[in-house]
Amino acid sequence: MTRGDLLERTLSSIGPPDEAAGADTLRLLDAKTKPPGSLGRLEELACRLAGIRSEVPPRPLVPAIVVAAADHGVAARGVSAYPQEVTAQMLANFASGGAAICVLAREAGARLVVVDAGVIGGAEIAGVRSEIVDGVRGTDDLTLGPAMSRSTVMGAIERGIALTWQLSRDGVEIVGLGEMGIGNTTAASALTAAWLAEDPERVCGPGTGLDDDGLARKIGAVRRGLALHGLPRRDADPVDVLAAVGGLEIAYLVGVCLGAAASRLAILLDGFITSAAALMAAGMQPLSAASMIAATRSPEPGHALVLEALGLEPLIDLRLRLGEGTGAALALPLVRSAVAILTGMATFDSAGVRGRAARLDDLMPVVADG
Amino acid sequence: MTRGDLLERTLSSIGPPDEAAGADTLRLLDAKTKPPGSLGRLEELACRLAGIRSEVPPRPLVPAIVVAAADHGVAARGVSAYPQEVTAQMLANFASGGAAICVLAREAGARLVVVDAGVIGGAEIAGVRSEIVDGVRGTDDLTLGPAMSRSTVMGAIERGIALTWQLSRDGVEIVGLGEMGIGNTTAASALTAAWLAEDPERVCGPGTGLDDDGLARKIGAVRRGLALHGLPRRDADPVDVLAAVGGLEIAYLVGVCLGAAASRLAILLDGFITSAAALMAAGMQPLSAASMIAATRSPEPGHALVLEALGLEPLIDLRLRLGEGTGAALALPLVRSAVAILTGMATFDSAGVRGRAARLDDLMPVVADG
Numbered sequence: 001m002t003r004g005d006l007l008e009r010t011l012s013s014i015g016p017p018d019e020a021a022g023a024d025t026l027r028l029l030d031a032k033t034k035p036p037g038s039l040g041r042l043e044e045l046a047c048r049l050a051g052i053r054s055e056v057p058p059r060p061l062v063p064a065i066v067v068a069a070a071d072h073g074v075a076a077r078g079v080s081a082y083p084q085e086v087t088a089q090m091l092a093n094f095a096s097g098g099a100a101i102c103v104l105a106r107e108a109g110a111r112l113v114v115v116d117a118g119v120i121g122g123a124e125i126a127g128v129r130s131e132i133v134d135g136v137r138g139t140d141d142l143t144l145g146p147a148m149s150r151s152t153v154m155g156a157i158e159r160g161i162a163l164t165w166q167l168s169r170d171g172v173e174i175v176g177l178g179e180m181g182i183g184n185t186t187a188a189s190a191l192t193a194a195w196l197a198e199d200p201e202r203v204c205g206p207g208t209g210l211d212d213d214g215l216a217r218k219i220g221a222v223r224r225g226l227a228l229h230g231l232p233r234r235d236a237d238p239v240d241v242l243a244a245v246g247g248l249e250i251a252y253l254v255g256v257c258l259g260a261a262a263s264r265l266a267i268l269l270d271g272f273i274t275s276a277a278a279l280m281a282a283g284m285q286p287l288s289a290a291s292m293i294a295a296t297r298s299p300e301p302g303h304a305l306v307l308e309a310l311g312l313e314p315l316i317d318l319r320l321r322l323g324e325g326t327g328a329a330l331a332l333p334l335v336r337s338a339v340a341i342l343t344g345m346a347t348f349d350s351a352g353v354r355g356r357a358a359r360l361d362d363l364m365p366v367v368a369d370g
Numbered sequence: 371m372t373r374g375d376l377l378e379r380t381l382s383s384i385g386p387p388d389e390a391a392g393a394d395t396l397r398l399l400d401a402k403t404k405p406p407g408s409l410g411r412l413e414e415l416a417c418r419l420a421g422i423r424s425e426v427p428p429r430p431l432v433p434a435i436v437v438a439a440a441d442h443g444v445a446a447r448g449v450s451a452y453p454q455e456v457t458a459q460m461l462a463n464f465a466s467g468g469a470a471i472c473v474l475a476r477e478a479g480a481r482l483v484v485v486d487a488g489v490i491g492g493a494e495i496a497g498v499r500s501e502i503v504d505g506v507r508g509t510d511d512l513t514l515g516p517a518m519s520r521s522t523v524m525g526a527i528e529r530g531i532a533l534t535w536q537l538s539r540d541g542v543e544i545v546g547l548g549e550m551g552i553g554n555t556t557a558a559s560a561l562t563a564a565w566l567a568e569d570p571e572r573v574c575g576p577g578t579g580l581d582d583d584g585l586a587r588k589i590g591a592v593r594r595g596l597a598l599h600g601l602p603r604r605d606a607d608p609v610d611v612l613a614a615v616g617g618l619e620i621a622y623l624v625g626v627c628l629g630a631a632a633s634r635l636a637i638l639l640d641g642f643i644t645s646a647a648a649l650m651a652a653g654m655q656p657l658s659a660a661s662m663i664a665a666t667r668s669p670e671p672g673h674a675l676v677l678e679a680l681g682l683e684p685l686i687d688l689r690l691r692l693g694e695g696t697g698a699a700l701a702l703p704l705v706r707s708a709v710a711i712l713t714g715m716a717t718f719d720s721a722g723v724r725g726r727a728a729r730l731d732d733l734m735p736v737v738a739d740g
Contacts, residue, residue, distance in 0.1 A: 320409060
């Protein structure tokens, strides 16, 4: 199979959500012993999950979190508060269980899949799934040329798609996205500015802790990169945009989004970087957005823009700006609870509880004026 | 012991939070392999829990949810979309495990304590903790006279205090508050309007599903009740306000708040009604507010006012308007995760991860202009 074939096949196999399953789930919810809609967005979530999975009621979803790491040439522009070697060090920390996402995935009962999508020095780390395409470890500096080739982008996307097949075979039903890569908020900002035609100043933020000078350098790097690559551009191909200013882990996560949507797995986004990957996936196949659930909103200004473009409202807002999939892990119990109310709750009939009055006046004695 | 003695003793035994424990916890968090503060409000929560429990790091907290139910004379004014008999029917549903809070408490691994604080017809329900004071089942109509006597209020509060002692002896370390009572958003609205000197129109909302006429009746009932009892009034005694326009389950939950604060249990609020109880508890002893954590913000307009008065920001915002403790149950995994990061995560030293650069310039080669 030629590189690109799997991507094409996947894009064309993504279908719309099962609207009937969502509607049936709403009817089930309305029979439960609670005022209609009183569980708010938890009910919307249950209906969306039914539509994604095409299952009424949806069963408890077996979760996995995929944390993909890679390095970024643009880190040389001083756009992160941390040195590049931290990417490999954190990859090792993911593998040995000491990172925040390891703790939070354990708490959420989720399997954690740690992926090396192109970390400099990542080869020597045990317990990591190696997904190196064309031998590329670390993108090139997007301010000086393309971050990578189109072919490498497609290779990374197809690796992500293949992972979702395996996860699906293993019984996974919801995939949380996570990432790590020194400099990757700059790549995500460039993708967002390019795809949404936004000014870099409106998109870039301090990431994991830049000072004002660092933020100015980041905005400058995004601006230079976009100018160099002629972006934003109407009708740009998402693969071209990813090649110009993207990242290896971001391209991999684009593949996870597309593969998950094709396999009817629910997709739980994390922070800004995973959401930028989701944005590019939706750019390639708009139907994939129907499978996405926003876990969290990071304080990074670009994140709100991306979520709005995807039409998603996050479940939690704890001002997380760590990434790694931590927001996705924290939102998993809400997903589990949304499904549990469907299977665990009594109905008005089964519990002998009287429903809402047809006419409120039936409930009232004569009420005095005043 | 005379009624009122236990309340007085409890109020005087509530101390301030352990600020040093909070500061020590922040130092522990800053050594973990993540940018300082990048887990956002989860870190604030961990520090607050350490201060409440006076324990560094705080251990995983054993949770219980107390759902207190009672009836309200004001229901006769047509202020709810449901008939009064639903309170007793839902109490039975809590006891038999079919209600939303039963499902969500199970999901959260929390013990559920179902309390009959004055439900009409509640006597015949098995599996319920009966906490009837002075034989009162259901308050009187607050638009016609006091909802109950001062002595009954104090009795209900002291029952709530006594429950927290037992929970504490049983090893419970965090108490989620829940409630049920047809008409109780009207009582909570009256308490809020009286205590915060707000216009009833700014406080009242549709509760679990009132139409416009019903909402107008509710605002009218609160207005009449406040006028009848001369509220709001500077330097009003919270016990008097509770007697005038409160509820039996609300007074009971005031006691749970005060007893929990005295025993250094963390308190997890739920929706508007439990938060109104917390507001009255803080009115009696302002130090008790330091033990309170806001789980959720309901769309009921009074809830935002109460949370602001308590200085609390909710952890989740899913537009829940069910009550029962469902928001508290949904927030419990976040509390558990906040503690877990403290015990489960590696430090920069232990994981061999390089920290933030002292000077960002150290990370950068010469950067070209432009």
